[in-house]
Each structure stands twice: as C-alpha cells, then as structure tokens.
Amino acid sequence: MSRVKDEHLVTIKEKENESVPALRRAVRILDLVGSQQTPPNAAEIARLLDLPRSSTHGLIGVMTELGLLESAAGHASGYRLGPRLLDWAAHVSSRQDLIGAFHHIVGTHPELAPYTVSLSTLDGDEVVYLASRASEKGLGVHYSVGLHLPAVYTATGKAQLSAMDRAAFREWLTLYPLATWPPAPTPHSTITPEEVMEEIRIAQKDGYAIDDGQIHLGVWCFAAAVYDSSGNTVAGLGISQPKPANADEMRDRIGHLTTSVAASLSARLGYRGA
Template sequence: MGGTRENESVPALRRAVRILDLVGDREVPPNAGEIARLLDLPRSSVHGLVAVMTELGLLEQTGGHGSGYRPGPRLLDWAAHVSSPRDLLGAFHHLVGACPELGNYTVSLGALDGDEVVYLASRASERGLGVHYNVGLKLPAIYTATGKIQLAAMTPSALREWISLYPLATWPAPLTARCPVTPDEVLKEIHQAAELGYALDDEQIHAGVWCFAAPVRDSRGMTVAGLGLSQPKPAHEECDPQKLARLAVSSAAELSALLGYRRRDKEVGV
C-alpha cells in the first residue's frame, strides 16, 4: 500500500479516518471506487468500510448505487459538543466587554495543563491596579485560584490520579509565605473549593493580591478553564470577600452559558 505500512493495530479505524478526511476535502463527492484509487486502498476493503460508515451516519450517499459520499450527519452531532479554544476566547472577550461590573478587577482565564495553569486570556483592571497575567504565562496549579477550582471539579478518582502523576516531590517551592506546603493543606483547599463552588488564592501568587476563581464548563458539562477575578487585597474590611466570590461564580456561569452549558444538577454556590 503506497510504500508505507499501516499500523497493524486497528487499521480499519485509520482507514476510516483517511476516508473522512478525503470526502471532507473533495468538492465533488467521490464514489467508493474513487476513494479506493485516491487512497491506494483495496476496493473490497473500501466498499465494506463505506457501507458501515454510512450505516453509522459517518458518511452520507449523495444518490443511488454507485454515487458519491460526503460527511454524514452524525459528525455534526459530535461537532456540536466540541468547544474550540477560539470559542472559549471569543466568549471570554464578549463577557468582559459586556459586564461593566468586571471593570474593577483583573479578569483572567486559565486552563489546566498538567500540574500548571496556562493563562489563555487576561483583561487588566480599568482602575490600573497593576495586576495582570500575560497570555501564555504558566503558574503552579496548586497555588492559583484558577488551578485549584479545576482540580476541585475533578472526580475523586481523577484527583487521586493527578496527585499520583504530580507527587509532592515534584511540586515547586512556595511562591510566597502564604502558600500551602503539605499535601494535606493543598487537599484541604481543593476540597473547600469543591464545597463552596469557588477557589481563593489569598496572596499565594503575588503578595498583597487575592484572586477568586470559579469553573468554566462547556456544552458537555466538562470543566475547561477557571475564570479568575483579581485585585489588591484590601488592608481593612472595606471589601466583602463573599461579594467578590459571588461575582466570580456568576461570571463563570455566564461564560459557561455562552459556551452552551446548561445547568443540570444542583450545584454548590455562594
């Protein structure tokens, strides 16, 4: 076959993907014979594959016997459940532009990447408070509010697996004196975040700065990021932390709604 040997594991699946790629790129839907010729595949194999793929809705025949094939309706069903990074960023910028109440805070969007959070977007406070997260910045997930809330959204088994992949010995040194330093302290903060529906970075990344974060969910209900609101921590009691926590939760919920998420079960809030 074309001078290259297919991986002998699940070769039919690999061929099916090649067929989907081909029919998706062709302006004129190719028939089974043309697919076999263009992909240098056995005709008998292609006829069997396209028949099953048509039965499953992955392909759609354009006419009668011998006619061409195009991508099937089942692919559209799957695509409807996928939120691309562009969707997420577009929704984020729409949110911060449409909510004047967020102007007093630095608003950040961070996604879990292994044991770190990578910042996908950030809008600095309109009040020039000097708190900002550059796009592409990576910080330890265990110290950031956006990281902790995504860990809190994991199932117990997934969290145990995460901890086994990134044990204490691999954790970075605390960034400030306010960082938790033992696994028990980290787990306590994560469990509190799960109960409350938001996470707090209380001067753990920047001295004098706190951040409240809530989970961002896509149309499938999967947590895809954390939305954080940051500001210099007030020296006195003029700021109500619960008010900022509620704003973080409501803003993350609005961003999730923009991604197609619809609340299904009772969720913990503030």
C-alpha cells in the same frame, strides 16, 4: 569570533530543519489533498509535490493509519482528509468559542471593571492562560495569553481541581503527588502541599477557590470552574486585585461575584446545571 558562532548556529538550525523532512512532507500532502476537488492517488501526490514515489507511498500509509488521510471510495486509491483532523478542528473551534464567550461575558458585567479577569485551562499540573482583561483602573496584574503557572497555587487551577470528582482527582494526584509539587512562586509564601489540599477541599464546599499572594505578593485572586454544555470542566475564571485592607468584609462579596460570572459564562456555553 562572533561570525564563527553565528555560522555555527545557522548550521545547527539547518540540521534541525533537515531532521524532520517527513513532517514537512506530511503537511505538504495535507495541504495538497485539502486543495484538490478530486481525491488524488499516491502517484499523483508524489508527482504534484515532486516527491519520491516509494517514500510518499509509505508516508501516506502511516497518515492513513493515523486518521490524517482516508481512502476515498469510488476513486482509484484516491485520498481525502481524514477524520482525525476534524477532531482537532473541533478542539480549536470549542476553545475559540470559549474565549469569545469569555470576552462577551466580561463586557456585559460592568461590576468587573476594578478587577483583572482571567481565563485558564488545566494542562497537567499547570494552568495555561487563554485570555485576560486587565483592570480598567490599572490595578492588579495582567496574565499573558499562553502563560503557564503551577495549578496548585493559582485560584483558577484550584477551582478546576476542586471541580473534579473523587476518582479523577485521585488519578490526578497519582500523576502529580504532593512530594513533586514545586515551591510557591512568591519567595515569601510558605504554604505547604497539605494546606493547598485543604484549600481545594474548602473550594469544593464554597464553589470558589482563592490564591492569597501565592502567585503575586499582595494580590489575591478568586476563581470558579467553568463548564461546557456536556457538564465538563473546561476552564477556570479568575478575578484578581491587590488585597484590600477590608479583606474580611470583601471575601464573600468577591467570591459570590466570581461564581456568578463563571455561571454566566457556563450558561453561554450551554451548561444547564447538574
């Protein structure tokens, strides 16, 4: 019975692979065009990749329309990589710059040793974690790279939302109204959407946001927005630890540390302030 099931799964996988031949051909075309010193024309691309001429011409036409390829002037219908790929490359490069700057800043701030330090970016109604450095004392929590969490319950998410101007935040709320927000991940957290909105308002005033056990029970996290050279909010930097007994005394101290480190990261990215 297990063998029949495995064979069935293999068949499904093969059908899934066969359902996107155009995408696979497009990637092969991009690889080929990028490797050629002289821009190849459609006929040469079809011949070199052993593809049907008619479908290759159609696919190249769509790829050119989408900016993945462009006609190379001075060569008979030759093609080179298009400008849209440069846009994608710029996004990848800027994210790598951000992650590299994060690790540099964390490494130059020894006062961060007791804390887990994380970096996330806003992705719709969630945050996705780009980097994390666990506490050197083995305390707190680690945020895996690629982890997605509801933005409205994370300190890094609330920090980024608080950094939006009013028009952008209203637009975000239109896309993700309070009634659609999921419950907090921790079962004992009873925070309401209205209370989260108040936390975002306070974060606008204080310059940092707080997650007080909304993601992990007994753990609080402070976060501040990170800006690039153009003044755009690109991430939230978070500092986490188990909530201490003297929380009231520590609140302002950790808040100021968070905003200071986030400011250092923003400065390294070229931000010079409003």
